[in-house]
Amino acid sequence: MKSLLKYIKDYKKESILxxxxxxxEASFELMVPLVMAAIIDNGIAGSDTPYILKMGAVLVLLAAxxxxxxxxxxxxxxxxxxxxxxxxxxxxxxHIQGLSYTELDTIGTSTLITRMTSDVNQIQNGVNLTLxxxxxxxxxxxGAMVMAFTVDVRAALIFVVTIPLLAVVVFGIMLVSxxxxxxxxxxxxxxxxxxxxxxxxxxxxxxxxxxxxxTADFEQENELLLNTQVFVGKISAAMNPxxxxxxxxxxxxxxxxxAVRVDNGIITQGEVVALVNYMSQILVELVKMANLIIQLTKxxxxxxxxxxxxxxxxxxxxxxFNKYDIEILNEDKEDDAMIIFHHVSLTYSGGGxxxxxxxxxxxxxxxxxxxxxxxxxGKTSVVNLIPRFYDATKGHVIVDxxxxxxxxxxxxxxxxxxxxxxAVLFKGTIRENLLWGxxxxxxxxxxxxxxxxxxxxxxxxKEGRLDFMIAxxxxxxxxxxxxxxxxxxxIVRKPDILILDDxxxxxxxxxxxKLRAAVKDMxxxxxxxxxxxxxxxxxxxxxxxxxxxxxxxGIGTHEQLLADxxxxxxxxxxxxxxxxxNAANEQARR
Numbered sequence: 271m272k273s274l275l276k277y278i279k280d281y282k283k284e285s286i287l288x289x290x291x292x293x294x295e296a297s298f299e300l301m302v303p304l305v306m307a308a309i310i311d312n313g314i315a316g317s318d319t320p321y322i323l324k325m326g327a328v329l330v331l332l333a334a335x336x337x338x339x340x341x342x343x344x345x346x347x348x349x350x351x352x353x354x355x356x357x358x359x360x361x362x363x364x365h366i367q368g369l370s371y372t373e374l375d376t377i378g379t380s381t382l383i384t385r386m387t388s389d390v391n392q393i394q395n396g397v398n399l400t401l402x403x404x405x406x407x408x409x410x411x412x413g414a415m416v417m418a419f420t421v422d423v424r425a426a427l428i429f430v431v432t433i434p435l436l437a438v439v440v441f442g443i444m445l446v447s448x449x450x451x452x453x454x455x456x457x458x459x460x461x462x463x464x465x466x467x468x469x470x471x472x473x474x475x476x477x478x479x480x481x482x483x484x485t486a487d488f489e490q491e492n493e494l495l496l497n498t499q500v501f502v503g504k505i506s507a508a509m510n511p512x513x514x515x516x517x518x519x520x521x522x523x524x525x526x527x528x529a530v531r532v533d534n535g536i537i538t539q540g541e542v543v544a545l546v547n548y549m550s551q552i553l554v555e556l557v558k559m560a561n562l563i564i565q566l567t568k569x570x571x572x573x574x575x576x577x578x579x580x581x582x583x584x585x586x587x588x589x590x591f592n593k594y595d596i597e598i599l600n601e602d603k604e605d606d607a608m609i610i611f612h613h614v615s616l617t618y619s620g621g622g623x624x625x626x627x628x629x630x631x632x633x634x635x636x637x638x639x640x641x642x643x644x645x646x647x648g649k650t651s652v653v654n655l656i657p658r659f660y661d662a663t664k665g666h667v668i669v670d671x672x673x674x675x676x677x678x679x680x681x682x683x684x685x686x687x688x689x690x691x692x693a694v695l696f697k698g699t700i701r702e703n704l705l706w707g708x709x710x711x712x713x714x715x716x717x718x719x720x721x722x723x724x725x726x727x728x729x730x731x732k733e734g735r736l737d738f739m740i741a742x743x744x745x746x747x748x749x750x751x752x753x754x755x756x757x758x759x760x761i762v763r764k765p766d767i768l769i770l771d772d773x774x775x776x777x778x779x780x781x782x783x784k785l786r787a788a789v790k791d792m793x794x795x796x797x798x799x800x801x802x803x804x805x806x807x808x809x810x811x812x813x814x815x816x817x818x819x820x821x822x823x824g825i826g827t828h829e830q831l832l833a834d835x836x837x838x839x840x841x842x843x844x845x846x847x848x849x850x851x852n853a854a855n856e857q858a859r860r
Contacts, residue, residue: 277357284350291343292406298336300413303547307540347401355394370586371659372619380463389572396569403562410555414548421541432520443509444563450502451571457495509560517553589676608797609633614665625651626820636795640808643817649801653769657686687760689773693752695744701736707762719761722788724781725754750777771801805842
């Protein structure tokens, strides 16, 4: 929790004033039993009505000032708690954005969402209650004990025994329940993960008639969460009755002791009432303290979980080469190589075996290079190394004469336009989504990108064209439309390197061909890398890299690979069986 307190530094004034006004309210509250004792001993005993009215007015004044102090304290504590949570949530989001793919894959989306929402809300509530009650409740408890000593020392000894006993109960329950609340939050993580998975895959679940089994699994995890919450709830719930029992026993002893001392003329009836009021105040405050302890226990458990995210640092460190350094380097550059894979291998975190092994090839500036291979052959892993989504575990990836690990990460990624396998669009207009590629893009740049990506034909039919509102995740667009807009978003960037990672899988062959032709006719030195399982998408590339089981199985043009590469032949002829028959006939004639 200590490392998170820095986010409240902008609310120091509120963090000081809130408990101060609460203690001011508590001070007025501690004066009430003494006024009551005076009314009983002097007003009621002496039938002095004016005195009773005067002291009654004092009670009203104390209540009014106490109410004003309480409202002021509530305002300052709420302002500090909400401001703290806002800054913490922003810092956490920023930190998560700085983590590499490796850390994001390891932590998991559902866990991060829980940390950002439920955990931060619990911490916010904990801060709010802390500022309001952490000083007030102990102040009332010990203040009531001190005031009791001013009334009668012997009777006040009951307070000396009662308060430590109550403290043992409260803090004992806190120590037991704190680790259990961590388990509750962990179980909530699992529930959120399963919910997210089921909602995202609802169509698949229904297609395979798995609704009942998924519901059963959800109910099992939900039941586990329920049982954990009920168990820790029972422990926390024991706090109130146990404290009530102790306080009521103390009240019985206090009344008995007070009655004896009144009968002996040592103290007055009003003083006994004052002592009982002080014991009642202790009871009320300890109930508040019990609730505070429960909330603090939850908040501290959540704070440790949030701290755990902050303690995770990105395994990917930014280099030092900036735009200025690159310009100077390019002035003396003579070779034409744009991308070099120099004996590169990749092992994913926790993956065990290598996903890529000894990848070694060169892509020249302005070339169109196709990467093809079966499912799981490592095609996407290869292109993910270029913008440093992952770092190679062996060898080096070189872009424009500089190792990618030496670039400042934003500078490297500004040179690259990536169209991922899964088309991801964000809620907003078509224009807003395209400007993700280049926020300074002109209207002409956007129109050109739409034309090249073959998205113009459907954008023109949308109401408002570029101002058409896209739903969250692009739910109101077809798969092909989403893919074409993601391609347009990358083209708007006018990158040096354009990576199309199986980004035309939802397009028909005719549209795919038009797209490739339009990209080729852009008339610049842009290097294009097309990852695809379709031979038709890459067969006209200047160079084709064939991947198999994480290794390069062949490099060459379509004609060269079709002549002597068995893996490429299998892929090509499986998609064009008539070509296989023609090739067989040609071979037979020879």
